[in-house]
Every structure is written in C-alpha cells, then in structure tokens.
Amino acid sequence: MSRAPAADVLVIGAGAAGAAICKRLSDKGARVTCLEQGDWVDRARMPKAHVDWEVRGRRFWAANPNVRRWSADYPVSSEGQDPVDVYMYNAVGGSQIGFAGNYWRMAPSDFRVHSLDGVGADWPMTYEELAPYYTINEAEVGVAGLAGDPCGPQREPLPNPPAPIGRPGELLVDAYEKLGWYWWPTEQAITTNAYRGRPACDHRGWCTFGCPQGSLSTADLTYWPGAVKNGVDLRTHARVREIVLSPEGRALGARYYDAEGVIQEARAAVTVIACGGLGTPRLLLLSPSAAHPNGLANSSGLVGKNLMVHVQSFASGLFDEPVDGWRGTWGGTVSTRQFYETDPARDYVRGFIMSGCPGWSALNLALQLAPWGSGHHKAFDERINHEISLYMCGEDLPEETNRVELDWSQLDDFGMPGVRTHHELNDNSRRLGRDMIAHAHRVLEAAGAKSVRDFGLAPIWGWHLLGTARMGTDADTSVTDAFNQAHDVPALFIADSSSMPTSAGVNPSHTIQALALRCADHIWDRRRDWSIAG
Amino acid sequence: MAYDRKQGQHQVAQSSRPDYRLVVGRAEVPVGAPRTFVVLDPERAAILRAWTATLIPAVGKRPDAGSAGAAEYIDATVHLVPSIRPALLHGIDEVDRLAREIKGRGFVECSADECEQVLRQFQSADDTDAFNMVSDFTYEAYYGHPQVLAAIEAETGWRGLGPMGGGKPIEPFDASLLERVRKLPPRYRAVEAGKSVKA
Numbered sequence: 262m263s264r265a266p267a268a269d270v271l272v273i274g275a276g277a278a279g280a281a282i283c284k285r286l287s288d289k290g291a292r293v294t295c296l297e298q299g300d301w302v303d304r305a306r307m308p309k310a311h312v313d314w315e316v317r318g319r320r321f322w323a324a325n326p327n328v329r330r331w332s333a334d335y336p337v338s339s340e341g342q343d344p345v346d347v348y349m350y351n352a353v354g355g356s357q358i359g360f361a362g363n364y365w366r367m368a369p370s371d372f373r374v375h376s377l378d379g380v381g382a383d384w385p386m387t388y389e390e391l392a393p394y395y396t397i398n399e400a401e402v403g404v405a406g407l408a409g410d411p412c413g414p415q416r417e418p419l420p421n422p423p424a425p426i427g428r429p430g431e432l433l434v435d436a437y438e439k440l441g442w443y444w445w446p447t448e449q450a451i452t453t454n455a456y457r458g459r460p461a462c463d464h465r466g467w468c469t470f471g472c473p474q475g476s477l478s479t480a481d482l483t484y485w486p487g488a489v490k491n492g493v494d495l496r497t498h499a500r501v502r503e504i505v506l507s508p509e510g511r512a513l514g515a516r517y518y519d520a521e522g523v524i525q526e527a528r529a530a531v532t533v534i535a536c537g538g539l540g541t542p543r544l545l546l547l548s549p550s551a552a553h554p555n556g557l558a559n560s561s562g563l564v565g566k567n568l569m570v571h572v573q574s575f576a577s578g579l580f581d582e583p584v585d586g587w588r589g590t591w592g593g594t595v596s597t598r599q600f601y602e603t604d605p606a607r608d609y610v611r612g613f614i615m616s617g618c619p620g621w622s623a624l625n626l627a628l629q630l631a632p633w634g635s636g637h638h639k640a641f642d643e644r645i646n647h648e649i650s651l652y653m654c655g656e657d658l659p660e661e662t663n664r665v666e667l668d669w670s671q672l673d674d675f676g677m678p679g680v681r682t683h684h685e686l687n688d689n690s691r692r693l694g695r696d697m698i699a700h701a702h703r704v705l706e707a708a709g710a711k712s713v714r715d716f717g718l719a720p721i722w723g724w725h726l727l728g729t730a731r732m733g734t735d736a737d738t739s740v741t742d743a744f745n746q747a748h749d750v751p752a753l754f755i756a757d758s759s760s761m762p763t764s765a766g767v768n769p770s771h772t773i774q775a776l777a778l779r780c781a782d783h784i785w786d787r788r789r790d791w792s793i794a795g
Numbered sequence: 796m797a798y799d800r801k802q803g804q805h806q807v808a809q810s811s812r813p814d815y816r817l818v819v820g821r822a823e824v825p826v827g828a829p830r831t832f833v834v835l836d837p838e839r840a841a842i843l844r845a846w847t848a849t850l851i852p853a854v855g856k857r858p859d860a861g862s863a864g865a866a867e868y869i870d871a872t873v874h875l876v877p878s879i880r881p882a883l884l885h886g887i888d889e890v891d892r893l894a895r896e897i898k899g900r901g902f903v904e905c906s907a908d909e910c911e912q913v914l915r916q917f918q919s920a921d922d923t924d925a926f927n928m929v930s931d932f933t934y935e936a937y938y939g940h941p942q943v944l945a946a947i948e949a950e951t952g953w954r955g956l957g958p959m960g961g962g963k964p965i966e967p968f969d970a971s972l973l974e975r976v977r978k979l980p981p982r983y984r985a986v987e988a989g990k991s992v993k994a
Contacts (some may be wrong), residue, residue: 316936373986477960627937642951646951
C-alpha cells in the first residue's frame with residue numbers, strides 16, 4: 262500500500278459538492294486531493310450525441326444504477342411502503358450529469374421549519390448566512406434566470422437571461438394569469454448565453470439525456486476545469502473503503518482501491534466526505550472502530566436516518582394545438598411558488614413548487630400509454646407534440662424510520678456492500694402530495710387542456726436523496742455542526758446532500774453546492790487549526 | 796427508465812429482482828445499425844419479426860416494427876445478455892404453439908388480426924415476462940429508429956431526431972409578461988435574521 266504525500270484537504274466524491282469544495286479551496290491555495298470512484302463522462306457517449314438517444318438513456322445512461330451498472334456503481338435495493346426508484350450517477354460531476362438543471366434557492370422559512378411549523382428541524386444557519394454562497398455559486402455555474410421574483414428575497418441579477426419558454430410556457434403563463442397566481446421564469450443551471458468558455462444553449466431539449474455541447478452546467482464542466490487547473494489531484498476509479506483515524510480519533514484520510522483494485526491510502530490534514538445521500542452514510546457505516554462501533558460519526562445514531570426524497574409527481578395536459586414541446590430546455594419554462602409557504606387553511610404544513618416542462622419524448626410517451634396492436638398509433642398520435650407537463654416538487658419531512666442501511670447481501674465489484682433504502686411518505690406528505698396534484702390539474706385545465714393525467718405519488722422519483730447525515734447544533738440530534746464538521750471526529754467534514762436537515766420543496770442542487778462552498782470557506786478560515794499552510 | 800411509467804403499474808428497478816429491465820443495462824445496441832440474426836435460427840427469427848410487426852403495425856410513412864428491424868435489435872440484445880435468451884426462446888416457441896392450437900397454422904402464416912388474437916392470449920397467460928420484454932425492446936427499436944423518427948416528424952411535427960444539433964431558435968423570454976406579478980406583494984415568510992438555533 263502506498264501512501265502519497267499528504268494533502269491539506271482530502272475530498273471524497275467529485276460530484277456537485279465535492280467539485281465546489283475542491284475548486285474553492287484550491288482557488289485559495291490549498292493542496293487538495295479528490296478521490297472519485299467513477300470516471301470522467303465521455304461526452305461522445307452521451308445519449309443526446311446519438312440518433313437513438315432515448316434508447317441509450319434506458320441502458321448505458323439509465324439513471325437507476327441497478328440498470329446502468331457502471332463499474333463505479335454499487336447495488337441499491339428499495340424497501341418500504343413508498344420505495345425509492347433511486348436515480349444517481351457515480352462519476353466526475355456526480356448526479357448532476359443526469360440532471361435537468363432546475364436550480365432553486367431555498368426560502369428563508371426553509372431554514373426554520375421547526376420553529377415556524379412545529380415539524381422537522383431547523384437548520385443551524387439562516388437564509389442570510391447562506392445567501393452569499395448562493396450568489397457565488399450562481400456565478401460559477403452561470404445560472405439563467407431573472408431577479409425580482411416576489412416569492413423570495415431581493416437579490417443580485419443572474420449571470421444569464423432566462424431560457425425561452427416556448428409555446429408550453431406561454432400556455433402556462435396564460436393559466437397563471439387567469440388564476441391570478443404568482444409565477445416566474447424557472448431558474449436553471451444552463452448557459453443561455455455563451456459563458457466562461459461554454460456555448461449558449463441551442464434548445465435541443467431533453468437535457469437529462471446529456472448535453473454534448475456542454476451548456477447544461479454540470480459540475481464536470483463548471484467547477485472541475487478550474488479545480489484541475491489549480492492543481493487539484495483528482496484520482497478517478499478510486500473506491501474508498503474506509504476512513505482512517507489517528508489513535509486519538511482524528512481523521513487522517515482514507516483507504517481506497519485504485520483502478521487495478523490495489524489498496525491505497527490518501528492522507529490529509531482535513532478529510533471531507535461528499536458522496537451524496539446514499540454514498541456518504543454508506544462510507545460512514547463502513548468505517549466502524551472501537552470508538553465508533555455503530556459507524557463513524559454516528560454517536561447520535563442518525564447516520565443513514567431521515568432519508569428525504571421530496572414529494573414528486575408529474576401531470577400532463579392534452580391540448581388540441583401542437584405545442585412544439587421538443588424545443589427548448591426540458592426543465593424550463595415557468596414555475597409557481599403560489600403554494601410554497603405553509604397555509605393554515607390547508608390540511609398540511611409546508612408546500613410545493615410546480616415547474617412547467619414540455620411534453621414527453623416519443624419512446625417514453627409510447628411506453629407510458631400507447632397500447633400495442635392496432636390501436637397503437639392512434640393513442641400515440643393523439644398526444645405526441647400535444648402535451649405539456651408540470652413537474653411538482655414538495656417538501657418531504659424527515660422521519661428516522663426512512664433510512665439507508667448497508668446491504669451485505671449485495672456487494673459491489675470490490676466486495677463492499679450495497680445499500681438498502683427504506684421509505685414511506687408520512688401523512689403530511691401524502692396530504693401535500695394530493696393537494697399538489699390537484700393544483701396541477703387546475704393549472705393545466707386553466708391553460709386549456711382538454712384532459713389531464715398525472716403520475717400519482719409512488720414509486721418515489723429518487724433524484725433527490727437528502728438528509729442522511731444531517732447538520733445541526735446538538736450532537737445528540739445531528740451528525741455535523743453548522744459548518745459541516747462531524748461532531749464526533751476532529752478534522753472530518755461531511756458536506757453534500759446528506760447534510761440537509763430538511764428537504765425544502767425545491768430541487769436541491771443549488772443548495773448542496775452553496776453549502777459546500779460555505780464549508781470550504783470555513784475550512785480555509787480555520788486552516789491554522791488543521792495546520793494547513795496559507 | 797425514469798420517464799416511462801405506465802400509470803399505476805410502475806415497478807422500481809431492484810438490484811435483487813431477476814429482471815430483464817436490469818440486465819440489459821450494459822447491452823448497448825445501436826438502433827438501426829445493419830445487422831443479421833446471431834442467436835435466433837431463421838424459423839424463430841421469422842416468428843419474432845411477425846410478433847414485433849403485430850405489436851407496432853405500419854401506418855402512413857411509418858413502417859411496422861418488424862420492417863424497422865425490431866427483431867434483429869432484440870436478437871442483438873439477447874446476444875449480449877445470454878441470461879434472457881431462455882425467456883425469449885420460450886416465448887417464441889409458445890406463441891407459435893398457440894397459433895397452431897388456436898388458428899391451425901403457424902404464427903407467421905396468420906393474418907394480422909389472428910396474430911393479434913394469439914398474442915393477446917399469450918400475454919394473458921405469460922408468467923415468464925417474455926411478452927413484456929419483447930414489447931419493451933420492440934418499442935425501443937421502433938422509437939429509436941431514424942426512419943421512424945423522421946416519419947413522426949413529418950406526420951406530427953414532433954422532432955426527435957438526435958443528435959439534434961443546431962436546435963431551432965426560440966423567441967427569448969418576454970419580461971413584460973411579468974407586469975402583473977411584479978406588482979404583487981412579496982410572497983414568502985420573512986424570518987428574523989439571527990443566530991443559529993438548536994436543531
């Protein structure tokens with residue numbers, strides 16, 4: 262086993278959070294090593310680089326790792342009344358490489374869920390404390406949007422203009438105007454103008470199938486080029502087996518299998534785990550010791566607990582007119598936060614957003630509802646290019662029974678366990694979900710749809726895997742402190758989607774990266790505590 | 796497979812369940828590429844071609860799935876994933892056996908209506924998942940085929956031809972649409988900015 266010269270900071274995971282931390286710290290002069298179990302994405306292999314992109318999206322690019330089975334993937338089983346259909350990628354850029362680019366700031370009330378609504382938990386920070394990092398992240402990523410939304414605090418102009426909303430967006434705007442509701446163009450991590458060496462989006466659509474030209478702002482394109490230029494030592498195909506501690510219990514680094522399956526060790530003054538909502542608890546639970554018999558940093562017993570996934574659904578409206586839904590960003594058009602804040606008149610607390618999307622692509626539409634046989638084309642032709650969809654995302658409250666555990670019955674290619682998720686929507690989430698879907702029907706009907714169909718609440722669309730190593734101020738009720746440092750382990754930080762104490766009701770990517778930037782600044786500001794030069 | 800949910804029937808892809816939906820993940824089979832049969836013998840290949848043509852028949856400029864190469868695509872897939880060959884071979888043999896039992900002739904000799912009747916009977920009793928497997932693969936082969944996508948664009952206006960370079964310009968967002976919303980009062984709960992509280 263070789264031990265490379267120690268870095269200042271070791272980051273485990275090169276996804277949305279890990280990339281932001283590596284870039285931020287290396288900008289300041291820190292020597293950073295990053296271990297990533299996956300590889301760089303070959304843009305030539307992205308589905309959207311090919312005619313049969315929808316088919317490739319179901320095989321090589323499948324969002325569920327159990328289907329895709331890249332060498333870096335580990336098995337995931339899903340249990341519970343509302344099992345999670347897990348969608349995640351293990352690669353440089355992490356799960357962002359398959360995301361749609363919806364990019365939201367959380368609201369001030371999202372940081373005070375327990376204080377305001379008596380459920381969930383408060384965050385150990387305020388919106389105002391995180392806001393500067395949202396702004397930094399928006400510049401790094403090149404977010405497209407428009408400042409001035411009355412559904413959030415005032416803020417600086419965004420780096421890029423909002424994406425065109427197309428006919429689907431126009432129909433939704435008409436609906437919101439009829440209903441008298443709030444709406445706003447959706448903010449997206451997409452370069453609508455040429456930005457920092459990346460081209461302007463040219464409206465190919467279906468962004469989750471990969472953006473070969475690189476206008477979709479995934480972390481492999483936003484943070485990593487700068488981080489590599491700064492000298493960050495990014496080691497791909499590095500499968501971390503365990504965190505290494507000193508006899509005194511301080512984090513020293515990690516042991517990992519390299520591309521040849523040979524054990525290696527990387528050491529640093531500070532270790533940051535950024536492996537996502539499943540990968541982070543997996544690694545912590547894989548690192549028990551005499552001092553940490555139930556897994557590392559787990560004196561609270563909350564590592565792997567409080568898995569949140571958002572209450573999500575889609576509704577699709579059928580229109581007489583062609584809607585040209587194949588053009589433009591898929592996660593774009595316009596959104597509403599009309600029902601985002603708790604309303605005592607409703608039978609649940611917390612809220613949801615609705616974002617307009619074009620309709621469905623041909624293969625997915627056919628698989629959804631075109632029966633085989635003589636009636637096939639009639640059903641298909643009625644809806645292709647005549648549907649628009651609303652994506653709905655509502656807050657899923659933390660429950661300790663919703664969890665991630667090691668699954669020793671299914672091992673990855675290196676003999677390490679997979680994970681088992683267990684999830685059930687609580688009563689509040691079910692009521693919220695029913696109301697959310699009912700309101701989506703209202704919007705689409707107001708837009709002129711002659712019929713509306715929806716996808717219900719289960720199985721869970723598992724794009725957002727949150728809360729499994731949450732931050733807080735009390736070591737009994739959280740895994741890390743307000744700056745992502747593990748309560749139990751000096752020099753160990755956990756900064757990714759697992760850090761979120763509550764889910765809010767918006768796509769989490771922006772918040773994950775803002776938290777990561779804030780964590781990086783804290784590590785740097787306290788560098789003398791870790792004996793980091795600078 | 797995130798977006799293909801048949802409402803009320805969607806199953807989560809589990810790592811522990813033997814399932815064609817899982818094992819094909821590593822089988823990259825470019826749609827529309829010229830290929831011949833490598834697993835199926837000519838007799839079974841003909842039956843599978845007729846089967847796929849029944850699932851998605853021709854209409855307008857769109858060919859039937861058999862003519863679009865769906866059977867060859869399925870054959871190429873099972874070539875890469877031997878574990879699902881038994882289900883396919885069993886399914887083909889059973890469809891032909893049913894045709895002979897019900898219609899008195901082999902499946903490939905049946906009319907389009909007869910083929911549909913045979914397949915519906917096979918589907919209703921299929922406990923091997925072979926019918927669903929052939930159906931899903933046929934849909935993939937059909938809706939990934941450039942000839943089919945070009946015909947769909949010509950006949951419906953929906954453009955799905957990848958790689959879709961040079962997407963057509965769209966009018967930029969018209970910010971004047973926000974005139975009413977801009978005048979509305981703030982719609983978020985102001986929270987007193989203060990020190991962190993106990994979680």
